[in-house]
Amino acid sequence: MATTTKTSSSSPSWSKGWVSNLSNIASRLYFFLIILQIPLFRIPCRSGMCSTPIHVTSSQLIASEIFPVPVVKALLYPGAVVNGLVNNLTVPSWDNVLSIYNLTSVKEAPATTDLQRLEVLAGSYFSVAGAFIGLLKPGRMTMFGTLLVVWxxxxxxILGKPVNTDPTRAVYVYPTMLIAVICAFSSIKYDVKKVTRNAPARPTAKPLKSSVKSKLK
Structure with missing residues (x-):
């Protein structure tokens, strides 16, 4: 009898720990997908063709001068190092980061390219911000940003808005986008104790008055 009670009491704590660890692991995996610039999609942007949320975000930040250039370089450099080691076995220099991503003349590029794709632009902002915030506290920002990008x-x-007649600038989604979506949804941290507390209590069956009277007789 004591063994049964111990097993049932430890089950909720094990479930809570498993859900908490899942959200933390998913948040870290999502962070590495974003910061290492694993290609998720291919879409026209102000710097040419962008394949990661950081690339989309950086092109807009450089063009609008919202953040200083060193901050944008710091966002791009980890992915540039990984891509350089994988492709050329070389580490790019800090000064050439903007040239690698074709961001040196992005201010002169027409802004209509990004304005026609506001969902991808806004989703990339939320994805990058959510990836960093998720390291401290997993939340819904990554999911919201990823859904905006997907939409x-x-x-x-599929719907062809905006219309694109150049096949070299066609939209393409990489299989890694599915991993990003799974990580974004899995990074949401659920409070198992709160869900259990708010669950409706099951009604207990009450004996009928007639049966109680018959037993007394």
């Missing part, structure tokens, strides 16, 4: 890609790829 923007679907709208252009």
């Amino acid at each position: 923007g890609l679907v709208k252009e790829g």
Whole structure:
């Protein structure tokens, strides 16, 4: 009898720990997908063709001068190092980071390219910010940003808005996008104790008055 009570009491704590660890692992995996610039999609942007949320965000930050250039370089450099080691076995220099991503003349590029894809632009902002915030506290920002990006890609790829007649600038979604979506949803941290507390109590069956009277007789 004591063994049964111990097992049932430890089950909720084990479930809570498993859900908490899952959200933390998913948040870290999502962070590495973003900061290492694993290609998730391919879409036209102000710097040419962008394949990661950081690339989309950086092109807009450089063009609008919202953040200083060193901050944008710090966002791009980890991914540039990984891509340089994988492709050329070389580490790019800090000064050439903007040239690698074709961001040196992004201010002169027409802003209509990004304005036509506001969902992807806004989703990339939320994805990058959510990836960093998720390291401290997993939340819903990554999910919201990823859904915005997916909707923007679907709208252009399937619905054809905006219209694109150049096949070299066609929208493409990489299989890694599915991993990003799974990590974004899994990074949401659920409070198992709160869910259990708010669950409606099951009604207990009460004996009928007639049966009680018959027993007394």
